[in-house]
Amino acid sequence: MARFDRYLLSHLLALFGFFSLVLVAVYWVNRAVGLFDQLISDGQSALVFLEFSLLTLPNVIRLVLPVSAFAACLYAINRLMQESELVVMQATGFSAFRLARPVLWFGAIVVAMQLVLLNLLVPMSQARLADRSAEISENVTARFLNEGRFMHPSKGITIYIREITPLGELNDLFLSDERSPDERVVYTARKALLVRGEAAPRLVMLDGAAQRLSRDETRRIALTRFSTFTMDLAGVVGAKDARKRQMKELTTAELISADPGLIAATKETPGAFRAEIHTRIAGSFLGLAAPLLGFGFLMLGGYSRFGLWRQIAGAVIGLILLQMVNTATSGAVLRNDSLWALNYAAPVLGTVAGLALLWLAQRPRRLRQATAETLA
Numbered sequence: 001m002a003r004f005d006r007y008l009l010s011h012l013l014a015l016f017g018f019f020s021l022v023l024v025a026v027y028w029v030n031r032a033v034g035l036f037d038q039l040i041s042d043g044q045s046a047l048v049f050l051e052f053s054l055l056t057l058p059n060v061i062r063l064v065l066p067v068s069a070f071a072a073c074l075y076a077i078n079r080l081m082q083e084s085e086l087v088v089m090q091a092t093g094f095s096a097f098r099l100a101r102p103v104l105w106f107g108a109i110v111v112a113m114q115l116v117l118l119n120l121l122v123p124m125s126q127a128r129l130a131d132r133s134a135e136i137s138e139n140v141t142a143r144f145l146n147e148g149r150f151m152h153p154s155k156g157i158t159i160y161i162r163e164i165t166p167l168g169e170l171n172d173l174f175l176s177d178e179r180s181p182d183e184r185v186v187y188t189a190r191k192a193l194l195v196r197g198e199a200a201p202r203l204v205m206l207d208g209a210a211q212r213l214s215r216d217e218t219r220r221i222a223l224t225r226f227s228t229f230t231m232d233l234a235g236v237v238g239a240k241d242a243r244k245r246q247m248k249e250l251t252t253a254e255l256i257s258a259d260p261g262l263i264a265a266t267k268e269t270p271g272a273f274r275a276e277i278h279t280r281i282a283g284s285f286l287g288l289a290a291p292l293l294g295f296g297f298l299m300l301g302g303y304s305r306f307g308l309w310r311q312i313a314g315a316v317i318g319l320i321l322l323q324m325v326n327t328a329t330s331g332a333v334l335r336n337d338s339l340w341a342l343n344y345a346a347p348v349l350g351t352v353a354g355l356a357l358l359w360l361a362q363r364p365r366r367l368r369q370a371t372a373e374t375l376a
Contacts, residue, residue, distance in 0.1 A: 004089065008076070008102040012291075015072035016106070023064040024057070031056055048132075055129040062117040066286040069110045070319055073103060073291035077298045078308050096299045096358040103295045110287030118280040119252035127249035155179070169193060173205060175231075186211045187231070203231045247276055275337035279330065282343035286326065289350025293318050296357025322350045 032053055080086045089099060147164045156179035162172035170192040177185045189208030194201050208229065212222040247266050250258070255273050263270060297315035301308040326346035333339050
């Protein structure tokens with residue numbers, strides 16, 4: 001790699017890291033606020049919040065990488081133009097396409113990062129996040145067990161716990177079960193424990209009593225004391241169903257090698273799997289199209305004390321239009337997976353537009369040279 005290419009590439013990578021850090025922080029804080037309220041209100045610890053936050057980062061990073069690459073390219077090229085460094089390089093005979101070589105290297109690095117994120121890290125993090133969410137939803141203590149208050153986890157069930165120890169012991173438990181139309185059952189226990197079961201958690205009550213009140217004409221009360229009594233909470237919290245994997249939780253390698261059983265388990269079609277693969281691959285190349293488009297717009301301008309604000313504004317509008325095309329084509333593919341080729345429309349359009357702008361940036365210079373030769 002030539003010295004100039006290394007010099008410009010180092011600038012692009014440094015600014016890319018800075019803008020990526022800023023944008024990821026903005027997205028993460030916006031996401032973390034809602035996540036914090038949701039998890040903490042459900043009784044989860046700060047470690048669970050931190051784990052969930054980290055699992056959302058790969059998806060946030062893959063969203064901001066093309067934008068940060070675009071911003072880094074605009075900032076670096078504009079600064080080099082203001083300091084006349086690119087003007088000097090152009091005066092030595094470097095064409096716009098030659099100056100674009102480090103930008104292409106930079107775009108290739110961003111594409112490689114996007115490929116790893118979209119095809120491997122994001123699906124893995126989504127799968128882990130879904131598993132942890134399912135585990136937390138099954139955690140009875142986090143869902144509805146709070147000390148010192150009456151709770152109604154389901155219709156006909158009332159629970160009161162005087163104290164929950166750090167070890168998870170439930171001291172002085174009161175549980176009223178009125179689901180049966182024939183009788184009402186009230187359980188009291190000095191201590192109780194929650195243990196895992198195959199279908200749902202189980203409540204083990206120690207040193208307590210069960211009072212049964214019949215609802216018929218006799219209104220009979222039966223009292224049974226027990227030292228240990230186990231109650232299946234399947235009817236209280238619902239039986240635990242096996243979680244089905246979704247297509248977004250599968251890595252691209254799994255999508256490619258998916259058998260009919262896996263496709264049926266996700267309730268998708270082979271066409272949807274094929275469209276998802278192309279969506280991930282095409283989305284990665286936005287990391288090349290975005291900086292190349294920005295570079296092409298800035299090369300249309302020359303040195304000016306007032307900066308390249310018109311070219312920067314044009315580049316921003318171009319990126320917005322490119323994102324609109326990407327959104328429209330993605331929506332079309334979601335509605336009809338046989339249109340998977342449309343996923344490549346935005347990356348191809350952005351790359352072609354960037355190359356066309358580079359050609360246009362050289363054209364006036366060639367015309368001036370041809371005119372001078374004619375006059376000579």
